[in-house]
Amino acid sequence: MSVNQRPKNIFDKLIADRSQEVFDILEESNSIKIERIVSFGQKSPSDFWYDQEESEWVIVLEGYAELEFEGGEIHKLGKGDYINIPARQKHRVIHTSPEEKTIWLAVFYKSEYEQ
Template sequence: MNLFDDVPSDLPSELVDVLAEGQSVRIERIVSTGHKTEPGTWYDQEQTEWVVVLRGEAKLSFDDGEITTMKTGDHILIPAHRRHRVEWTTPNEPTLWLAVFFD
């Protein structure tokens, strides 16, 4: 399997593929094309998330006011329960993420 194969460009919502998971870890490939988190909604996850942008660009915001712009190759560690949201992803091409969730 290749992470860059079968990347659709026209999606009504984000595509999340679980690539592997175990008792305390989950690895996902996420494809976004102009997608963002619904207004007023925040991710507040039980697990820590390490995420890298493999292709495209995105903007994340955190409830403490921090805003992070990510481009290809950028990665970030988001501790469990750090509230965050996706504000923007590249609208004209897929943004491809690799996310690892762990305890």
């Protein structure tokens, strides 16, 4: 069996535009979506919460970020830090580093309880 795809690099083709976050879907199927996110100081609006139908496992590959969860719990994420966010867990990004890019890898999936 041969593989028909060539290897790719998560750090290739990074957009240098600091004015907006960039979302790139790397792979997607019915049950999973893998996305690269590049932030330059962007954060969620103060009146906004993500409230997703699927769970999200996210890791910071480069940079720094802070996530806030409904109820006030805050998690600081640096290079290599990851967290699993269950479906319907309200959360938002309250800080990303404005001095350097923050590169996230997010995996959105449905667990057996979400089917």
